[in-house]
Amino acid sequence: MKTLALAALAALAASGCSSKGPCTPGGDGTYTTNLYANLSDYCMVDVENGDIVAKDGVVPYDESTPLFSDYATKRRTIWVPPGTSATYTDSGPFDFPVGTIATKSFGWNGKWVETRVMVRTASGWTGSSYLWNDDQTEATFAPGGTYRTISFTEPDGTPTTTDYLVPNKNECIKCHENLGAIVPIGLRAETLNHDYAYDTGSENQLAHWSELGILGGAPSPDAAPALANAADATLPTETRARAYLAANCAHCHSDTGEARNTGLHLGSAVTDPYVLGVCRPPVATGTASGGLSYDVAPGTPDQSIMIHRMQSTTPSVMMPEIGRSVVDNEGVAVVQSWIAGLTGTCTTN
Amino acid sequence: MKKLIFVVGATVVAAGCSSNSGPDCPSYAPACVSIGAGTTSDEIETDFATLKDGDTVVFGAGTFMMTDTITIAANNVTVVGAGKDLTIFDFSGQKGGDGEGFFAQSVQNITLKDFTVKDSLGNAVKVLGSTGVTFDGIGTMWTGDDPSMHGGYGLYPVQSTNVLVQNCEASGASDSGIYLGQSSEAVIRNNKVHDNVAGIEVENTYFAEVYGNDVHDNSGGILVFSLPGLQQLGTHDVLVHDNNIHDNNTDNFAAVGNTVGLVPRGTGFLVMAATNVEFRNNTLSNNETGNSAVLSYYVTQLQIQDPNYYPFPTKVSIHDNTFSGGGTLPDLKKQIGLLLASAQSSFPGGVVPDLMWDGVVDPALTQPPTNPNLICFANDGSVHFVDLHIDQLDPNNPDLAAVMTLDDEPTDGCPLAPVAPVTFPGLTP
Numbered sequence: 001m002k003t004l005a006l007a008a009l010a011a012l013a014a015s016g017c018s019s020k021g022p023c024t025p026g027g028d029g030t031y032t033t034n035l036y037a038n039l040s041d042y043c044m045v046d047v048e049n050g051d052i053v054a055k056d057g058v059v060p061y062d063e064s065t066p067l068f069s070d071y072a073t074k075r076r077t078i079w080v081p082p083g084t085s086a087t088y089t090d091s092g093p094f095d096f097p098v099g100t101i102a103t104k105s106f107g108w109n110g111k112w113v114e115t116r117v118m119v120r121t122a123s124g125w126t127g128s129s130y131l132w133n134d135d136q137t138e139a140t141f142a143p144g145g146t147y148r149t150i151s152f153t154e155p156d157g158t159p160t161t162t163d164y165l166v167p168n169k170n171e172c173i174k175c176h177e178n179l180g181a182i183v184p185i186g187l188r189a190e191t192l193n194h195d196y197a198y199d200t201g202s203e204n205q206l207a208h209w210s211e212l213g214i215l216g217g218a219p220s221p222d223a224a225p226a227l228a229n230a231a232d233a234t235l236p237t238e239t240r241a242r243a244y245l246a247a248n249c250a251h252c253h254s255d256t257g258e259a260r261n262t263g264l265h266l267g268s269a270v271t272d273p274y275v276l277g278v279c280r281p282p283v284a285t286g287t288a289s290g291g292l293s294y295d296v297a298p299g300t301p302d303q304s305i306m307i308h309r310m311q312s313t314t315p316s317v318m319m320p321e322i323g324r325s326v327v328d329n330e331g332v333a334v335v336q337s338w339i340a341g342l343t344g345t346c347t348t349n
Numbered sequence: 350m351k352k353l354i355f356v357v358g359a360t361v362v363a364a365g366c367s368s369n370s371g372p373d374c375p376s377y378a379p380a381c382v383s384i385g386a387g388t389t390s391d392e393i394e395t396d397f398a399t400l401k402d403g404d405t406v407v408f409g410a411g412t413f414m415m416t417d418t419i420t421i422a423a424n425n426v427t428v429v430g431a432g433k434d435l436t437i438f439d440f441s442g443q444k445g446g447d448g449e450g451f452f453a454q455s456v457q458n459i460t461l462k463d464f465t466v467k468d469s470l471g472n473a474v475k476v477l478g479s480t481g482v483t484f485d486g487i488g489t490m491w492t493g494d495d496p497s498m499h500g501g502y503g504l505y506p507v508q509s510t511n512v513l514v515q516n517c518e519a520s521g522a523s524d525s526g527i528y529l530g531q532s533s534e535a536v537i538r539n540n541k542v543h544d545n546v547a548g549i550e551v552e553n554t555y556f557a558e559v560y561g562n563d564v565h566d567n568s569g570g571i572l573v574f575s576l577p578g579l580q581q582l583g584t585h586d587v588l589v590h591d592n593n594i595h596d597n598n599t600d601n602f603a604a605v606g607n608t609v610g611l612v613p614r615g616t617g618f619l620v621m622a623a624t625n626v627e628f629r630n631n632t633l634s635n636n637e638t639g640n641s642a643v644l645s646y647y648v649t650q651l652q653i654q655d656p657n658y659y660p661f662p663t664k665v666s667i668h669d670n671t672f673s674g675g676g677t678l679p680d681l682k683k684q685i686g687l688l689l690a691s692a693q694s695s696f697p698g699g700v701v702p703d704l705m706w707d708g709v710v711d712p713a714l715t716q717p718p719t720n721p722n723l724i725c726f727a728n729d730g731s732v733h734f735v736d737l738h739i740d741q742l743d744p745n746n747p748d749l750a751a752v753m754t755l756d757d758e759p760t761d762g763c764p765l766a767p768v769a770p771v772t773f774p775g776l777t778p
Binding site for chain 1: 391392394395396397398399416417418420421422443444447448449452454455469470471472477478497498499500501502507508523524528530531576578579580603604605606607608651652654655
């Protein structure tokens with residue numbers, strides 16, 4: 001009798017592993033102790049007609065200005081345990097309840113390469129990448145990371161082949177660690193405060209989350225901070241550039257991020273030009289300065305270390321330090337035109 | 350793939366580890382990951398990604414070809430090799446990641462021991478924001494033909510507390526061999542530091558002791574300074590003693606724009622904009638721009654945009670050092686070197702004096718009247734002293750010989766109280 005019961009349990013577990021089978025988000029709940037072996041165990045997403053879609057009860061979301069990742073197509077989802085909710089804050093990530101699961105999938109040409117999973121445990125956030133198989137039926141736990149050769153066409157028509165880095169679990173901290181704690185980056189008011197095209201129609205994400213009951217304490221969207229879409233050519237150059245820098249740099253370049261020791265801070269709330277790099281000599285830049293004297297040289301983007309590093313693909317020179325292997329030409333152009341429009345000269349004593 | 354991972358009690362260590370190519374775990378390491386020659390970069394990264402607090406990782410002899418940074422995220426981790434010359438991590442094939450060799454951030458008690466990090470694209474070993482950082486018997490080196498393309502820092506503890514760097518060999522860095530930044534309670538001792546731009550830099554750091562190091566053939570030997578615009582401002586309570594600082598005459602190969610790129614080749618010891626610094630019982634020889642200098646930030650000629658930054662050196666005591674040679678050939682590629690060379694014939698014996706001060710006084714300080722910055726020199730043998738008075742130079746027609754004064758060391762307020770040696774929990778003498 002015991003043997004039979006075990007066999008039945010095993011059969012149940014096996015059927016639970018199928019990405020197409022019925023399942024409940026969160027699976028058996030043990031992920032807060034040990035991350036699951038398979039992405040499907042979380043019951044967060046499916047691949048349908050080549051696209052990643054959220055399972056029932058799981059909320060898809062996007063960001064006003066996304067982080068650039070080798071021109072990847074990204075799909076993001078969030079789920080909190082039934083009856084719980086995140087707590088709103090104006091700045092920094094929302095405070096999510098234990099058991100929260102967030103996913104972010106990266107793909108090119110309709111082929112998904114990795115899905116990163118972050119889960120909120122009792123002792124804080126943790127996470128890992130899951131690598132998709134060739135058949136796109138399952139993604140498996142890949143804490144060690146790897147390289148994947150990808151080919152795609154850039155927006156300007158250039159065909160590109162590159163070695164894309166799937167980060168190892170420890171590399172996650174480069175961007176996600178904030179004074180010793182792992183934190184989500186995009187799950188905060190300014191990046192979410194805009195409309196999303198839900199199946200049920202377009203609606204502001206903060207408002208939608210509040211209606212669903214997964215976010216508590218949020219003001220009306222008008223009263224919450226909002227980051228611009230850096231790709232929106234109708235907006236002023238400075239607005240676009242600052243949004244780009246906030247979304248692509250400020251997770252490290254803040255007073256609590258990994259680049260805190262540099263004193264160069266690029267978040268949306270920074271107002272001091274010197275702190276934004278204007279006429280700022282490099283500190284711990286080494287050869288990455290490219291022989292240039294200032295992070296941002298007003299009026300001369302090609303004399304600015306910021307542009308030099310954004311245009312590099314050499315590890316240790318390029319910025320961001322991790323997460324891309326090709327240049328974001330459109331993003332560089334926005335920051336270039338912002339610097340070109342700055343006035344003044346950097347003087348010595 | 351010759352690898353063995355195990356967790357065993359200390360009592361069964363000897364029996365548990367002996368039959369594989371991975372080395373035995375040390376007796377102090379009950380939880381141990383043992384990695385033998387031939388293990389791939391991806392496998393090593395996976396091992397590090399799954400480390401638990403308190404783990405020890407033991408590497409055997411051999412060269413490990415790494416394609417990515419080795420990142421450590423757990424607390425109380427020890428990584429130990431078979432020896433600085435036996436266990437080599439070769440990063441020349443590094444494809445991605447941040448370009449660092451080893452990296453850790455916000456951890457408690459990390460110990461790296463007895464291996465070499467070679468040819469990382471960026472810094473060799475960086476530990477940020479951590480408490481209890483020990484580098485013991487670590488080598489950092491670059492072999493690329495163009496030294497300006499070498500990584501910036503060899504051993505790079507930053508914003509960390511309770512830091513010990515000992516018995517290491519740091520060479521070839523395009524900025525600094527050992528760079529201690531924005532840290533506190535740090536000891537750097539008994540290292541060999543050579544062929545870097547800067548040998549040892551102590552920057553924006555509180556309570557550091559630097560002793561017993563052999564520092565040679567860098568562009569600058571030991572630099573203690575404070576820079577503006579950083580989270581931790583100021584440098585104070587630094588004791589530098591019993592080092593051998595010689596022949597630091599390598600051309601400065603730092604990238605332009607970096608502050609260290611301003612340092613002339615041939616600099617022995619330099620203190621800039623730091624407070625309460627004692628430099629004693631060192632041996633300095635044949636540093637061709639000058640053996641020692643006390644400077645304000647104004648020598649950099651960089652604009653100060655940080656309102657909280659203090660650009661003057663104060664309470665600097667240089668005494669009981671042994672000087673020989675040096676000052677014979679100032680670096681003509683750097684402004685301060687050019688300035689010194691312009692007055693060379695006016696210096697005693699035609700060489701730059703062993704003791705130099707730029708003479709820039711904080712106007713807000715008034716006591717004691719003739720030495721308000723409290724810059725003190727004593728018992729350094731029959732050496733010469735020059736006060737450069739650079740603040741009196743005509744920028745359009747700088748004539749150093751006309752403004753400098755020789756052999757009139759300030760004495761008011763001297764001697765200063767000694768700077769205490771650094772102690773912290775777990776530090777053995």
